[in-house]
Amino acid sequence: MTESDLQAPAPIACIGLGALGLPMAINLRRAGYELHVHTRSRTPESDPALQGAPGADTPAETVQGCRALLLCVSDDAAVEAVLWGEHGAGPALTTGSLVIDCSTISPATSQAMAQRLAMRGVRYLDAPVTGGTEGAKAGTLTVLCGGSAADLKRALPVLEAIGGSIHHFGAVGSGQQVKAVNQVLVAGSYAAVAEAIALGQHLQLPMEQVVNALQHGAAGSWALQHRSGAMLADTYPLGFKLALHHKDLSIALEAAQATGLELPITAAVRAQEAELIDNGLGDADVSALRRALPRNTNTKEARSRHEKETLK
CATH class of the missing domain: 3.40.50.720 (NAD(P)-binding Rossmann-like Domain)
Structure with a gap:
């Protein structure tokens, strides 16, 4: 040391x-x-x-x-x-x-x-x-x-x-600049996982099997490995607050604007997060981005979850 x-x-x-x-x-x-x-x-x-x-x-x-x-x-x-x-x-x-x-x-x-x-x-x-x-x-x-x-x-x-x-x-300040770059990557990866899971669910695929297969290929990512389970279960225990990530994306977009650069994907994710925050999900994990997309309530997983909730 x-x-x-x-x-x-x-x-x-x-x-x-x-x-x-x-x-x-x-x-x-x-x-x-x-x-x-x-x-x-x-x-x-x-x-x-x-x-x-x-x-x-x-x-x-x-x-x-x-x-x-x-x-x-x-x-x-x-x-x-x-x-x-x-x-x-x-x-x-x-x-x-x-x-x-x-x-x-x-x-x-x-x-x-x-x-x-x-x-x-x-x-x-x-x-x-x-x-x-x-x-x-x-x-x-x-x-x-x-x-x-x-x-x-x-x-x-x-x-x-x-x-x-x-x-x-x-x-001083360069660490924060790199963190802004990191949060842009997080935004894209979480949003992509949310959309991929939404697509798979609407296609009525066996999503746990799908995730297990894909996380070992070119589509594998930290977000897919660590946050897909929360998106599938539609429960979002805190890892990193959505509201704080929204704040971080604002920092990144301000930095980009200062250089004349547009970040359309980051801006779109920030807009999704703003809507989720307005709906009371600011303290949920960032993986709550899945809530920005419609759910297919006719999947086997959704029906099973509904049946369990009905029996409570």
């Missing part, structure tokens, strides 16, 4: 214990880090793997005595609030400390946060992640980094505890 003052058991602040942030914090704890945690959605005591990790009432309290802050919150506004809102962490961070921001936000916001922190002698690395809740739990996330090589070298022990693949793309 690379020599760094952030090797375990260094004290690390973790802010944001959501679908990705919680398993990331758990993996840091398992790696031997001394964690200080804060979140708006739950307390450490509600998660057995984090029991004993000091929970603070504010971001400012959380970073006291910590050499680094690992941040994983929902959007630009949340990052701004955590760092510079009331009782924010920004003014409480000591000179020489490092913010590792795993949130998915706009490159411009990342750059603005880095500049503002630099005025206080605090370093910043944008490090959005991809790999879903599965990767977060397994500690195999792909980490997309933007910042100085020295800051990345220093952060490596922390990132190696949460990720299986760590990549450096350049200055």
Whole structure:
């Protein structure tokens, strides 16, 4: 492991214990880090793997005595609030400390946060992640980094505890740019799986067999392997919120527009997501894109599901 003052058991602040942030914090704890945690959605005591990790009432309290802050919150506004809102962490961070921001936000916001922190002698690395809740739990996330090589070298022990693949793309903001590219790929792959499953169901094919056959061929993808089951069952347990992916596509489309590029598939998927959000599915997994297409209620699977629901 690379020599760094952030090797375990260094004290690390973790802010944001959501679908990705919680398993990331758990993996840091398992790696031997001394964690200080804060979140708006739950307390450490509600998660057995984090029991004993000091929970603070504010971001400012959380970073006291910590050499680094690992941040994983929902959007630009949340990052701004955590760092510079009331009782924010920004003014409480000591000179020489490092913010590792795993949130998915706009490159411009990342750059603005880095500049503002630099005025206080605090370093910043944008490090959005991809790999879903599965990767977060397994500690195999792909980490997309933007910042100085020295800051990345220093952060490596922390990132190696949460990720299986760590990549450096350049200055602050470049990690977020790559994450935008990633989310465009996610949009297309999820939408394609949703349409393929809709077609198969309307053709009344044995869809579990179809998926098993196709996922080992040229059409195989992460979305087909990991999310087709949810689409077939028409249940969408949270992996990554549809509303957050919609936000990410807005970032990608803004970046494309700034270069004069049109992304028609991405724009179409974002429009589908907006409609689903309006229908109350914003907190469902992105695989709920299947709901944007009509269902064939005359398939064997649909009839079986209806019969089971009738017998309840």
